[in-house]
Amino acid sequence: MKLSPRAELKAKKQAYVQDEIVAAAAKLFAERGYRAVTIDDIGSSLDYTKSVVYYYFNxxxxxxxxxxxxxxxxxxxxxxxxxxxxxxxxxxxxxxxxxxxxxxxxxxxxxxxxxxxxxxxxxxxxxxxxxxxxxxxxxxxxxxxxxxxxxxxxxxxxxxxxxxxxxxxxxxxxxxxxxxxxxxxxxxxxxxxxxxxxxxxxx
Amino acid sequence: MKLSPRAELKAKKQAYVQDEIVAAAAKLFAERGYRAVTIDDIGSSLDYTKSVVYYYFNxxxxxxxxxxxxxxxxxxxxxxxxxxxxxxxxxxxxxxxxxxxxxxxxxxxxxxxxxxxxxxxxxxxxxxxxxxxxxxxxxxxxxxxxxxxxxxxxxxxxxxxxxxxxxxxxxxxxxxxxxxxxxxxxxxxxxxxxxxxxxxxxx
DNA sequence: GAATAAGTTGACTTGCTGGTATGAGTGCGG
DNA sequence: CCGCACTCATACCAGCAAGTCAACTTATTC
Missing domain, CATH: 1.10.357.10 (Tetracycline Repressor, domain 2)
Incomplete structure (x- = not known):
């Protein structure tokens, strides 16, 4: 499957930000437990807002x-x-x-x-x-x-x-x-x- | 500290019910995790209402x-x-x-x-x-x-x-x-x- | 059987949280 | 310089769950 340069760049950035978010979430989940962590918490810990997190994850x-x-x-x-x-x-x-x-x-x-x-x-x-x-x-x-x-x-x-x-x-x-x-x-x-x-x- | 017979009976019953509740709660907490279990769940598992649980625990x-x-x-x-x-x-x-x-x-x-x-x-x-x-x-x-x-x-x-x-x-x-x-x-x-x-x- | 205490109820408040809607800013391609 | 896709923020909503409360029922005591 060929990707346009644009799409490629997008994919790369998305993968990067996703990694960032997953890593931040993991840290918080480990500390406080999954349920005790809000999407806001995850976003904030990276200086993102909640909607950024929802942009990269469903x-x-x-x-x-x-x-x-x-x-x-x-x-x-x-x-x-x-x-x-x-x-x-x-x-x-x-x-x-x-x-x-x-x-x-x-x-x-x-x-x-x-x-x-x-x-x-x-x-x-x-x-x-x-x-x-x-x-x-x-x-x-x-x-x-x-x-x-x-x-x-x-x-x-x-x-x-x-x-x-x-x-x-x-x-x-x-x-x-x-x-x-x-x-x-x-x-x-x-x-x-x-x-x-x-x-x-x-x- | 002396207790009246009445208070003694009360204490005994309370201790019993508390044991019951703690045991039921433990089972649920272990299965689903503390946060995922509601007071209602704990009560229901013993055919109590939530209020009963709050009567025995703060x-x-x-x-x-x-x-x-x-x-x-x-x-x-x-x-x-x-x-x-x-x-x-x-x-x-x-x-x-x-x-x-x-x-x-x-x-x-x-x-x-x-x-x-x-x-x-x-x-x-x-x-x-x-x-x-x-x-x-x-x-x-x-x-x-x-x-x-x-x-x-x-x-x-x-x-x-x-x-x-x-x-x-x-x-x-x-x-x-x-x-x-x-x-x-x-x-x-x-x-x-x-x-x-x-x-x-x-x- | 009145008075008091113990136990129970269900409706209510309150705060939070996952998820959504909408639209504004940004920058790349043409 | 325009238009489009991408990125992100704000505001919002619906549902849920902890905890409260006043009223009610059931026992106990005298």
């Missing part, structure tokens, strides 16, 4: 939906990339956990929305997200299964294992602070180690 | 605050009790994790509210809860510290360790289903084991 829900899609896609790609390398399970799992933890910390706000505001989506959106979450988990469960078969991972229901492992990482969105004493990388490494070997020093 | 916030206090207290007591036994760190930590995980699963809905709706509290309430959360974590960090000094726990920043351990447990409120294939006890045991020894089978 509804508040549309903004939220964008956040969900973008955050999910970025998570999905990260894992896809690791899986594509066909590494042995132990190596793959280590990288997945590390990357997942880093993603959570780097995108704290978006992640918080992703986990907290699911009930604000409509039925269809919720179904879609639920499906994607299952896909994401399933990818990692496959790795866990392979690890168990290779005898290198603890034998346990893979769903519980993966939910547990990801759980520790996901929780980072609650307690990780950028200003903290440790960098995201350091924390991610601690998590990987803790999950891989446990907190006990046996031997 | 405001919507008061209901939420009750939920926060009650859930925190129950968590706190569990840990207090374990700590009071002065067990060796490895034993204590195992019991703490197990009990914490069980608490999360048994009180899924209340826990969800506790973690999701903090932003709906006012400043003073938020400060109070933040303080209590720090206290709770600090108790467990002490155990972790003792374990490190005894040489039985992996050396790492205790705050990261405890946040990680509790994180896996806290996340249960997201994925644990009562109807699932495994009981809360089984899942708690898997978590304890995974956290203590890691997912790798070295040795």
């Amino acid at each position: 509804s508040k829900n549309e903004i939220l939906w964008q956040i969900f899609q973008r955050i999910y896609d970025s998570y999905f790609e990260s894992i896809q990339e690791i899986r594509a390398r066909n590494l042995p399970p132990a190596e793959a799992m280590r990288m997945i956990i590390r990357k997942h933890a880093l993603n959570v910390m780097e995108r704290r706000e978006w992640t918080a929305i992703y986990f907290r505001e699911e009930s604000e989506l409509n039925d269809q959106q919720r179904r879609e997200i639920a499906k994607k979450k299952r896909q994401y988990d399933a990818m990692i469960e496959e790795v866990y299964e392979a690890g168990m078969e290779a005898g290198v991972f603890r034998r346990m229901p893979k769903h519980i294992a993966v939910s547990g492992l990801l759980g520790m990482c996901n929780w980072l969105y609650v307690w990780y602070k950028e200003q903290g004493a440790f960098s995201a990388e350091e924390i991610a490494d601690y998590c990987v180690n803790l999950l891989a070997n446990g907190y006990l020093t046996k031997g | 405001s919507k916030n008061e209901i939420l605050w009750q939920i926060f206090q009650r859930i925190y207290d129950s968590y706190f007591e569990s840990i207090q009790e374990i700590r009071a036994r002065n067990l060796p760190p490895a034993e204590a930590m195992r019991m703490i994790i197990r009990k914490h995980a069980l608490n999360v699963m048994e009180r899924r809905e209340w826990t969800a509210i506790y973690f999701r709706e903090e932003s709906e509290l006012n400043d003073q309430q938020r400060r109070e809860i933040a303080k209590k959360k720090r206290q709770y974590d600090a108790m467990i960090e002490e155990v972790y510290e003792a374990g490190m000094e005894a040489g039985v726990f992996r050396r790492m920043p205790k705050h990261i360790a405890v946040s990680g351990l509790l994180g896996m447990c806290n996340w249960l409120y997201v994925w644990y289903k009562e109807q699932g294939a495994f009981s809360a006890e089984e899942i708690a045991d898997y978590c304890v084991n995974l956290l203590a020894n890691g997912y790798l089978t070295k040795g």
